[in-house]
Amino acid sequence: MAAPTPEEVRQMYDDFTDPFARIWGENLHFGYWEDAGADVSVDDATDRLTDEMIALLDVRSGDRVLDVGCGIGKPAVRLATARDVRVTGISISRPQVNQANARATAAGLANRVTFSYADAMDLPFEDASFDAVWALESLHHMPDRGRALREMARVLRPGGTVAIADFVLLAPVEGAKKEAVDAFRAGGGVLSLGGIDEYESDVRQAELVVTSTVDISAQARPSLVKTAEAFENARSQVEPFMGAEGLDRMIATFRGLAEVPEAGYVLIGARKP
Numbered sequence: 001m002a003a004p005t006p007e008e009v010r011q012m013y014d015d016f017t018d019p020f021a022r023i024w025g026e027n028l029h030f031g032y033w034e035d036a037g038a039d040v041s042v043d044d045a046t047d048r049l050t051d052e053m054i055a056l057l058d059v060r061s062g063d064r065v066l067d068v069g070c071g072i073g074k075p076a077v078r079l080a081t082a083r084d085v086r087v088t089g090i091s092i093s094r095p096q097v098n099q100a101n102a103r104a105t106a107a108g109l110a111n112r113v114t115f116s117y118a119d120a121m122d123l124p125f126e127d128a129s130f131d132a133v134w135a136l137e138s139l140h141h142m143p144d145r146g147r148a149l150r151e152m153a154r155v156l157r158p159g160g161t162v163a164i165a166d167f168v169l170l171a172p173v174e175g176a177k178k179e180a181v182d183a184f185r186a187g188g189g190v191l192s193l194g195g196i197d198e199y200e201s202d203v204r205q206a207e208l209v210v211t212s213t214v215d216i217s218a219q220a221r222p223s224l225v226k227t228a229e230a231f232e233n234a235r236s237q238v239e240p241f242m243g244a245e246g247l248d249r250m251i252a253t254f255r256g257l258a259e260v261p262e263a264g265y266v267l268i269g270a271r272k273p
Helices: 004-023 042-057 074-083 093-108 143-154 175-187 197-206 223-234 235-257
Strands: 066-067 086-091 113-117 130-136 156-169 210-217 264-273
Touching: 004 093, 004 235, 042 074, 042 130, 042 156, 042 223, 042 264, 066 074, 066 143, 074 086, 074 093, 074 113, 086 093, 093 113, 093 223, 130 143, 143 156, 156 197, 175 235, 175 264, 197 210, 197 264, 223 235
Parallel strands: 066 086, 066 130, 086 113, 130 156
Antiparallel strands: 156 264, 210 264
16 A cells, blocks of 8 residues: 555545544544553543653643644643643644644633644754654654654754654564555555664654653553444444545554554653753
């Protein structure tokens, strides 16, 4: 399957953010389940993953944080509320930016939480203008992840921190497993996907120091089946947007990846010297 283009990734978010948010929830990312069998809602699990990122970021009141790939703003608002920080979020989807700004306004945070249209590989910010940067499940969309990381490092002040949550491959895959991973790449707008060592190398090549790497594959994995179930249960709502064939393909993609134990998820913390 051919990899999607950056323009196709942008169009995907323009077209499907609304139905995805209605069905999965307003955190457009995976969840964190301490126990896969526990009765924990998707909303609670996705908030828990945001909280893991907040803890990893290590920020103080008044710090300025850049959110790379902000979605519709729920994680940024949660971060700003929890840590009394200022957040600037960016997205390549204008509808997402509009929704995120409306969320900040509704939360009474428009004075310190703002969102704008921008390309993560060419950030419109001055050097050393942020105290921290996070990328919550967004860097896999970058056609050049290394360049995006270098841009993140450029706008980060010395001593500032980075938090990343993203997909990884825990080991090479072949055959049916590779087909499942390739389907996820094509359907999920995944342009950068590799091993943990490769990810850490990209972070270091951006002249950042890796401070922690935590494999949370087991905690994130339930998201795959739960996504498939959520969309199957909402078939009548989704088919007008995706068509029956597109919906079936999406459900099969998530169920297929759930059968690939090498499909992983990692949290990476870093600091700028």
